[in-house]
Amino acid sequence: EIIAAVKGFFAESAAPRPLAGRRAVVTSGPTVEAIDPVRFIANRSSGKQGHAVAAALAALGAEVTLVSGPVTIPDPAGVRMVRVESARDMLAACQAALPADILVCAAAVADWRVEAADQKLKKQPGGAPPALVLSENPDILATLSQAGARRPRLVVGFAAETETVVEHAVAKRRRKGCDWILANDVSPATGTFGGDDNTLHLITDHGVEDWPRLTKQAAAERLAARIAEALAAASPKEPA
Amino acid sequence: EIIAAVKGFFAESAAPRPLAGRRAVVTSGPTVEAIDPVRFIANRSSGKQGHAVAAALAALGAEVTLVSGPVTIPDPAGVRMVRVESARDMLAACQAALPADILVCAAAVADWRVEAADQKLKKQPGGAPPALVLSENPDILATLSQAGARRPRLVVGFAAETETVVEHAVAKRRRKGCDWILANDVSPATGTFGGDDNTLHLITDHGVEDWPRLTKQAAAERLAARIAEALAAASPKEPA
Numbered sequence: 002e003i004i005a006a007v008k009g010f011f012a013e014s015a016a017p018r019p020l021a022g023r024r025a026v027v028t029s030g031p032t033v034e035a036i037d038p039v040r041f042i043a044n045r046s047s048g049k050q051g052h053a054v055a056a057a058l059a060a061l062g063a064e065v066t067l068v069s070g071p072v073t074i075p076d077p078a079g080v081r082m083v084r085v086e087s088a089r090d091m092l093a094a095c096q097a098a099l100p101a102d103i104l105v106c107a108a109a110v111a112d113w114r115v116e117a118a119d120q121k122l123k124k125q126p127g128g129a130p131p132a133l134v135l136s137e138n139p140d141i142l143a144t145l146s147q148a149g150a151r152r153p154r155l156v157v158g159f160a161a162e163t164e165t166v167v168e169h170a171v172a173k174r175r176r177k178g179c180d181w182i183l184a185n186d187v188s189p190a191t192g193t194f195g196g197d198d199n200t201l202h203l204i205t206d207h208g209v210e211d212w213p214r215l216t217k218q219a220a221a222e223r224l225a226a227r228i229a230e231a232l233a234a235a236s237p238k239e240p241a
Numbered sequence: 242e243i244i245a246a247v248k249g250f251f252a253e254s255a256a257p258r259p260l261a262g263r264r265a266v267v268t269s270g271p272t273v274e275a276i277d278p279v280r281f282i283a284n285r286s287s288g289k290q291g292h293a294v295a296a297a298l299a300a301l302g303a304e305v306t307l308v309s310g311p312v313t314i315p316d317p318a319g320v321r322m323v324r325v326e327s328a329r330d331m332l333a334a335c336q337a338a339l340p341a342d343i344l345v346c347a348a349a350v351a352d353w354r355v356e357a358a359d360q361k362l363k364k365q366p367g368g369a370p371p372a373l374v375l376s377e378n379p380d381i382l383a384t385l386s387q388a389g390a391r392r393p394r395l396v397v398g399f400a401a402e403t404e405t406v407v408e409h410a411v412a413k414r415r416r417k418g419c420d421w422i423l424a425n426d427v428s429p430a431t432g433t434f435g436g437d438d439n440t441l442h443l444i445t446d447h448g449v450e451d452w453p454r455l456t457k458q459a460a461a462e463r464l465a466a467r468i469a470e471a472l473a474a475a476s477p478k479e480p481a
Contacts, residue, residue: 135373
C-alpha cells in the first residue's frame with residue numbers, strides 16, 4: 002500500500018496522466034472526394050485543431066488513434082496515425098479503431114461525394130459543363146454516436162458554421178446524438194480555417210459555455226482536461 | 242571587337258545564358274475554385290513540373306514570372322512569384338505579366354468553376370444534396386494563344402490526359418492555337434501527379450517527339466533548351 006501510494010505520488014507530480022488506460026479516437030483534417038482521376042472536392046481544414054486535440058489527449062496519457070485526411074502539418078508525437086482520403090474511408094478507419102472511451106470528431110468531413118468518373122472528364126468544345134451528381138456521405142459523427150456496445154463513452158463533435166453558430170450547433174448536437182459539440186465560426190474573416198486561433202463554444206447537456214479566443218493548442222488542452230474530468234466523474238478510477 | 246569577343250567567350254563558358262534578355266511567363270500548380278466559404282474543387286497537380294520549367298528557363302537567363310496556384314513545394318530561386326487561386330485569377334495574372342517572348346502553361350487549370358455560395362452550404366436532414374452549378378472557366382491557353390500584338394512568340398501548353406494521350410494532345414494543339422503541346426499521361430498508375438518523373442510527348446507542327454521517362458527537372462531542362470533553340474532560330478541575336 003505504501004509503495005503504491007508513493008508510485009502514485011511520483012507519477013502525478015511528474016506529469017498528471019488522468020487519461021492513462023483510456024483509448025481515444027480523433028479525426029482531423031479535410032476529407033477529399035474524387036470527381037475523376039485528377040479532380041477532387043476538398044475543404045480548407047488544415048488539421049491543426051484535430052491534431053492538437055490528439056496531442057493533448059496523448060499528453061494526458063490516453064492511447065490515441067488519429068484518423069486524418071490529407072494535411073501538410075506534422076504528425077503529433079505519440080499517437081497512432083491512420084491516413085485517409087474520403088469520408089467513407091474515414092468512417093471505416095474509425096470503426097476499425099474502436100472500441101474507445103473517447104471519440105473526438107474534429108475533421109471537416111465532406112457532406113457529399115461525387116459519383117466519380119473512371120476517366121478524366123473532358124471539356125467538349127461548345128458543350129455544356131458536366132453535371133456533378135452528388136450523393137450524401139455517411140455521417141461519421143451520427144453513425145458513431147448511435148447507442149450500442151461499441152459507442153465510445155464520450156463522443157465530441159465539432160460544428161464549423163458561418164452563421165448563427167451556436168443555434169446551429171445546439172441543433173446539431175441533438176440531431177447527431179453526440180455528447181458534446183464544440184462550435185466555431187469559420188467565416189473567412191475569422192481566419193479560423195488554416196489559422197492558429199479558435200473561438201469555441203462548448204455545448205453539453207448543461208448548456209453553452211463560451212470559451213475565450215485561444216490558440217488551437219490551448220483550446221485542445223482545455224478540451225482534453227474537460228474530457229479527463231468528465232470521465233473521472235463518470236467512472237472514478239480505482240485508487241492507486 | 243576583341244573585348245566583346247572575350248566577354249562573350251567568358252559568359253558562355255561560365256554558364257550559357259541563351260535566354261538572356263527574353264521574358265517568360267510560366268503557370269504552375271492547380272487552380273482552386275470555391276464552392277462556398279469552406280469547400281472547393283481542386284486537382285492533384287503538385288506544381289513540380291511547372292516550377293521546374295520556370296527554374297530551367299531562369300537558369301538559361303530568362304526573366305521569369307511564375308504564376309502559381311496553391312502548392313506546398315518551395316518557390317524556385319530567381320523567378321518572380323505571383324500566387325493565385327482561381328482560373329480567372331490566373332488568367333488575369335498572366336495578362337498582367339505580358340508582354341513576354343515565352344509562355345508555358347503548365348498549370349492544371351480547372352475547366353469549370355462553381356457558382357459559389359456566400360454562406361456554407363448546409364446539409365438539410367432528409368433533403369437532397371445541393372446541385373453544383375458549373376460554369377466554364379476562361380481557357381487560359383487558348384486566350385493567350387490568340388493572334389495579336391501581345392501574343393508571346395512561343396506558346397507552350399501541357400495536356401494532362403488519362404486515355405489516348407497523344408491523339409487528344411494533337412487535337413488540343415490545333416484547337417487552342419498554341420505552338421507546342423507537351424502531352425503526358427496522368428492516370429493514377431503512372432504516379433505523374435505528385436510524383437518526380439514524367440513521360441512527355443512534344444507535339445509541334447513538325448509532328449510528335451516521344452521523350453523518354455525523365456525526372457521533372459530533366460524534362461524541364463530539355464524543354465528550356467528546346468525553347469532557346471527555337472527562339473534563336475526564329476530571331477538570331479546580334480552577335481556579341
